[in-house]
Amino acid sequence: MARRKKIYEGKAKVLYEGPEPGTIVQYFKDDATAFNAQKKDVIEGKGVLNNMLSEYFMSGLNQIGVPTHFIKRLNMREQLVRQCEIIPLEVIVRNYAAGTMSKRLGIDEGTQLPRPIVEYCYKDDSLGDPLVTEEHIAAFGWASQQDMEDILSLALRVNDFMSGIMMAVGIRLVDFKIEIGRVFDGDFQRLIVADEISPDSCRLWDIETGQKLDKDVFRRDLGSLTDAYTEVARRLGVMPKNSTPVTKPTLIN
Amino acid sequence: MARRKKIYEGKAKVLYEGPEPGTIVQYFKDDATAFNAQKKDVIEGKGVLNNMLSEYFMSGLNQIGVPTHFIKRLNMREQLVRQCEIIPLEVIVRNYAAGTMSKRLGIDEGTQLPRPIVEYCYKDDSLGDPLVTEEHIAAFGWASQQDMEDILSLALRVNDFMSGIMMAVGIRLVDFKIEIGRVFDGDFQRLIVADEISPDSCRLWDIETGQKLDKDVFRRDLGSLTDAYTEVARRLGVMPKNSTPVTKPTLIN
Ligand SMILES: Nc1ncnc2c1ncn2[C@@H]1O[C@H](COP(=O)(O)OP(=O)(O)O)[C@@H](O)[C@H]1O
Ligand SMILES: Nc1ncnc2c1ncn2[C@@H]1O[C@H](COP(=O)(O)OP(=O)(O)O)[C@@H](O)[C@H]1O
Ligand SMILES: [Mg+2]
Ligand SMILES: [Mg+2]
Known part of the structure; x- marks a missing residue:
């Protein structure tokens, strides 16, 4: 992959220059922060889940005519979006x-x-x-x-x-x-x-149990954040096609 | 059940006077009509499915603040609605x-x-x-x-x-x-x-197969209408709690 210019690194995502002018690549990190970054952790697989879920919601919005920045998903962690x-x-x-x-x-x-x-x-x-x-x-x-x-x-x-x-x-x-x-x-x-x-x-x-399926699981230490997000993805039928557990890439060098 | 006054009988539903002024009872029939009632049939279970599904959509709309006539479901075939x-x-x-x-x-x-x-x-x-x-x-x-x-x-x-x-x-x-x-x-x-x-x-x-799950199944003779509506209800988790196949009441007399 060609080396891309990093534009910004935030708490949850990194932005890179996109292939065309006016586009950027959003890379979803596994970093979780809460309370204005006073609480921090790395939650394996969170970035992949959020990338897939954000694609799902944003492309649905595009479909019904609510304009969004989403253009297409590039891979498990990255999506191409319109710069704004x-x-x-x-x-x-x-x-x-x-x-x-x-x-x-x-x-x-x-x-x-x-x-x-x-x-x-x-x-x-x-x-x-x-x-x-x-x-x-x-x-x-x-x-x-x-x-x-x-x-x-x-x-x-x-x-x-x-x-x-x-x-x-x-x-x-x-x-x-x-x-x-x-x-x-x-x-x-x-x-x-x-x-x-x-x-x-x-x-x-x-709706039935009141169980939290969102970042409050992390904010309030209510269990596994990945399990919660995976449950949302499962219910929506949004799952990495290759549905092996999401693990860190093995560093080779 | 007390005898209620019939207000109107349409192609798919019967309206009765409700228990309170300003309310009516909508009874969902099994009658199916198309092409301005030139094509007609009785589709066993359709009324029950439409009653449940209309409850599901209308109560969801009420929840998000889109006002509807729906007040509550009374039984498998009837719902109480606000007269308008x-x-x-x-x-x-x-x-x-x-x-x-x-x-x-x-x-x-x-x-x-x-x-x-x-x-x-x-x-x-x-x-x-x-x-x-x-x-x-x-x-x-x-x-x-x-x-x-x-x-x-x-x-x-x-x-x-x-x-x-x-x-x-x-x-x-x-x-x-x-x-x-x-x-x-x-x-x-x-x-x-x-x-x-x-x-x-x-x-x-x-979305995947293009299969029709609506009244066109009846209009165009594409198979079982009840199966199609049941599939919609199943996906939404809207199924008669007592989920035995819906059959006609047995006449006793
Ligand atoms: N389409 C876009 N064009 C430009 N900037 C964007 C776009 N979408 C999101 N951003 C910005 O990119 C950053 C996303 O990274 P994130 O880790 O959420 O940052 P932050 O820690 O600032 O919330 C945010 O600052 C957000 O405002
Ligand atoms: N809340 C309501 N108050 C009064 N009338 C209603 C209400 N909801 C639906 N209706 C009317 O009740 C009838 C429903 O029966 P239906 O079998 O669909 O009739 P139709 O054959 O006229 O379409 C329709 O005429 C519809 O306009
Ligand atoms: Mg942010
Ligand atoms: Mg009608």
């Missing part, structure tokens, strides 16, 4: 209270919300991704009024679609986070869903 | 060309449409449910401009959710039809999804 200008917001959609919302507002985890609530956090690890309002977003120019409308409608469409997927396999979509990017078609800008959609970025609870 | 004033339109959402759209516009069945297309047909069996435009709808006062906006957004939300459900179980949602009803909360009117959502009102193709 990431809007520095974590867009969170919540159907049930959990996590920081439960803590901040004193609502028991699992309480159904009166309607889906969309929250925005300013994406800045050094600040701990603080919650912001549309006032902040407008005042600091992170997104225009039109952008905000488009982001809201993208977020709600992703929620409807993901809720359907999850319901069909006996999972409750408690909440999820997406990132949105700008792409330019000539003079026009459009917004697309970027980054990843995976059990790292969703809260997924088994 | 049905808008006399069949609202059709198409993701792939099929059926009458393919015939009318000369597009091969299975061709993916550039985006979901919403069509309206005037619900009148004696006219064969003719396609109408928003001009007709406005001119004849079947729905106001605001109604039309609400209908469009309901239809697209149902499409996103149903597309997710179907994708998760390996089924392509080709198209579907819904009916919309008006309910009054004091002085306010709201629109809700009514009638049924079932393989009678959707086109469902297996």
Whole structure:
């Protein structure tokens, strides 16, 4: 494989320059972090599962006309995506209270919300991704009024679609986070869903048992994260075709 | 069971007065009709399957905040629903060309449409449910401009959710039809999804094999309709708990 230029290494992924201008390669690492990277570990196979699952959700969204950055999966750990200008917001959609919302507002985890609530956090690890309002977003120019409308409608469409997927396999979509990017078609800008959609970025609870099938398993030490993500992949029929247990490559040299 | 007043008998269902004012009981018959009832048959078990499946989809829609008439399932063939004033339109959402759209516009069945297309047909069996435009709808006062906006957004939300459900179980949602009803909360009117959502009102193709799992099996004599609907129910985990084959009640007297 030709040597590619690394553009960015984040907590869960590495970005490389893609083969065509305007494309990048997303490499999914096995690194797991939580609480703004205060808790860290390497979870064998996580990257492969998230790569496959993000492909599954993003290609499904493309199919129904919700534009995403996803172009195609390249191999077990990498996917080709459209490069975009990431809007520095974590867009969170919540159907049930959990996590920081439960803590901040004193609502028991699992309480159904009166309607889906969309929250925005300013994406800045050094600040701990603080919650912001549309006032902040407008005042600091992170997104225009039109952008905000488009982001809201993208977020709600992703929620409807993901809720359907999850319901069909006996999972409750408690909440999820997406990132949105700008792409330019000539003079026009459009917004697309970027980054990843995976059990790292969703809260997924088994409808019957309440069992957590998402990153909270790692955050709260509830067992094997790979087992949880594998269960999601299994229910969706998303499994590495070559379904031997995912192990580290053997170093040869 | 107390004797209930029959309100209406249609091609696939019977409506009875419900226990509370503003409610009705929908009884799902085994009758199958096609081509405006020129083709007819009784398909043992169809009513039970459609009752269960319509419950599954409608209660999922209620969950995600798409309002529907569904209140609760009463038994294998009946569900309690909120009575509404049905808008006399069949609202059709198409993701792939099929059926009458393919015939009318000369597009091969299975061709993916550039985006979901919403069509309206005037619900009148004696006219064969003719396609109408928003001009007709406005001119004849079947729905106001605001109604039309609400209908469009309901239809697209149902499409996103149903597309997710179907994708998760390996089924392509080709198209579907819904009916919309008006309910009054004091002085306010709201629109809700009514009638049924079932393989009678959707086109469902297996993603891998293209096998039809919907009423086209009956329309086109492609095999057992009950087997097709049972397969949809099985994939969704929607099966009569008492899963013995559904047979006619034995008449005792
Ligand atoms: N299509 C894209 N174009 C450009 N940047 C992207 C795209 N998709 C995701 N990104 C960015 O790539 C990085 C993904 O790596 P990740 O390990 O998640 O980083 P972080 O630790 O910053 O969250 C994120 O900063 C994300 O905003
Ligand atoms: N919630 C509701 N309130 C009142 N009428 C309803 C409701 N849901 C469905 N309907 C009507 O009940 C009838 C259902 O029976 P069906 O056998 O499908 O009739 P049809 O042969 O007219 O299509 C339809 O006419 C439909 O418009
Ligand atoms: Mg990230
Ligand atoms: Mg009908």
